[in-house]
Amino acid sequence: MSRRPWLVTGGAGFIGSNFTLYARQVLGQPVVVLDKLTYAGNLSSLDPLRGDPDFTFVQGDIGDAALLADLFRTHRPAAIVHFAAESHVDRSLLGPRDFIDTNIVGTFTLLEAARQYQQTLPPEGHAVFRFLHVSTDEVYGSLTPEAAAFHERTPYAPNSPYSASKAASDHLVRAWHHSYGLPVLTTNCSNNYGPLQFPEKLIPLMLCKALAGEALPVYGDGLNVRDWLYVLDHCKGIARVLSQGQLGETYCIGGCNEQTNLSVVETLCQLLDERRPRADGLSYRQQIQFVADRPGHDRRYAIDASRMRDELGWQPEETFKTGLAKTVDWYLANEAWLQRVQSGAYRQWLQTQYGDQA
Ligand code: NAD
Ligand code: DAU
Numbered sequence: 633m634s635r636r637p638w639l640v641t642g643g644a645g646f647i648g649s650n651f652t653l654y655a656r657q658v659l660g661q662p663v664v665v666l667d668k669l670t671y672a673g674n675l676s677s678l679d680p681l682r683g684d685p686d687f688t689f690v691q692g693d694i695g696d697a698a699l700l701a702d703l704f705r706t707h708r709p710a711a712i713v714h715f716a717a718e719s720h721v722d723r724s725l726l727g728p729r730d731f732i733d734t735n736i737v738g739t740f741t742l743l744e745a746a747r748q749y750q751q752t753l754p755p756e757g758h759a760v761f762r763f764l765h766v767s768t769d770e771v772y773g774s775l776t777p778e779a780a781a782f783h784e785r786t787p788y789a790p791n792s793p794y795s796a797s798k799a800a801s802d803h804l805v806r807a808w809h810h811s812y813g814l815p816v817l818t819t820n821c822s823n824n825y826g827p828l829q830f831p832e833k834l835i836p837l838m839l840c841k842a843l844a845g846e847a848l849p850v851y852g853d854g855l856n857v858r859d860w861l862y863v864l865d866h867c868k869g870i871a872r873v874l875s876q877g878q879l880g881e882t883y884c885i886g887g888c889n890e891q892t893n894l895s896v897v898e899t900l901c902q903l904l905d906e907r908r909p910r911a912d913g914l915s916y917r918q919q920i921q922f923v924a925d926r927p928g929h930d931r932r933y934a935i936d937a938s939r940m941r942d943e944l945g946w947q948p949e950e951t952f953k954t955g956l957a958k959t960v961d962w963y964l965a966n967e968a969w970l971q972r973v974q975s976g977a978y979r980q981w982l983q984t985q986y987g988d989q990a
Pocket of ligand 1: 738
């Protein structure tokens with residue numbers, strides 16, 4: 633593997649930080665992280681890499697073309713792994729602007745910078761250079777209960793401002809390959825869970841609220857289905873696509889693990905009951921409360937990851953049972969991290985989204 637670094641955008645976010653730690657600590661790959669440090673980015677997630685000479689952190693925006701040109705000139709990355717995005721559906725419903733700016737215009741700016749950089753590479757650098765775009769299964773829309781799972785040829789049908797902005801970015805990435813020969817790869821993954829996830833997403837939000845003795849707000853009837861994948865399995869899948877994927881192709885990555893939201897929350901309650909029983913001896917299940925549904929809430933996502941398995945030999949190593957137990961243990965052991973990320977802005981978000989139940 634080349635010793636030139638990977639440029640990881642959004643590397644202080646949930647999946648990006650897990651990927652950066654995996655790249656440095658397991659693969660020994662030098663990494664430069666570019667992250668704007670929005671509310672969702674936490675530099676403390678990268679604390680284990682402090683003082684590591686093969687790790688560089690740069691605070692900045694993927695929409696800043698001058699900064700990107702400077703970064704490419706200075707670090708001459710072997711690959712770009714593009715995680716940076718606004719990623720939360722509920723926030724996209726309340727304020728879509730940032731999603732358009734970062735997910736669409738930011739990705740466009742990054743693609744242009746990568747294209748210009750590619751032209752400066754010698755033939756051997758040209759041959760190995762990659763732009764891996766990390767995307768989501770939400771671009772495919774919503775499945776009925778009996779429909780076959782999403783796969784690489786499923787037509788796009790995004791339903792939220794978030795998924796529409798990710799779909800737009802996927803199309804830009806595809807076009808930069810087709811029109812300009814940029815060596816791109818795209819991954820479309822299902823819901824991730826695991827350490828270092830910001831507590832606005834279902835699993836860490838419910839953990840925080842359960843421990844704080846607050847209501848656990850399940851949207852609608854709780855029967856929406858997601859396909860959950862442990863974050864480290866996703867990171868390994870991305871590394872596999874980066875090293876073995878076919879240029880211009882897309883890869884669907886999923887957990888083969890469909891669960892209703894209610895069942896996820898109940899399993900979490902059970903794990904907490906075992907590990908940190910409530911003082912009154914009752915189950916955390918008592919705290920479950922059904923609340924108004926998310927507007928336009930996609931009913932079901934599921935991924936057919938057979939291409940990853942058959943062509944790249946990848947499959948999830950973690951079961952939902954082992955992955956969720958590891959996740960709960962991590963949050964219980966890292967309450968300081970959790971405290972740090974729950975700033976005033978976070979409390980304000982809870983108030984806006986959940987009102988009096990916050
Ligand atoms: P996240 O919200 O936890 O992290 C996003 C990171 O991007 C943050 O560190 C943030 O500071 C940074 N960022 C935002 N705008 C930026 C900008 N303009 N310039 C530079 N940095 C910026 O997101 P995540 O859950 O880690 O998701 C990472 C990627 O994976 C996203 O592209 C998302 O669409 C995709 N994805 C996520 C999931 C999931 O379940 N979380 C599943 C499939 C795909
Ligand atoms: O499918 C991949 C996508 O998964 C990623 O592209 C997104 O970046 C990521 O945020 C995630 O999107 P979801 O909308 O599926 O994740 P979220 O954790 O917000 O919600 C999961 C399910 O739980 C969803 O059906 C809504 C429900 N939910 C969520 C919250 C925050 C609740 O019932 N109550 C809640 O308070």
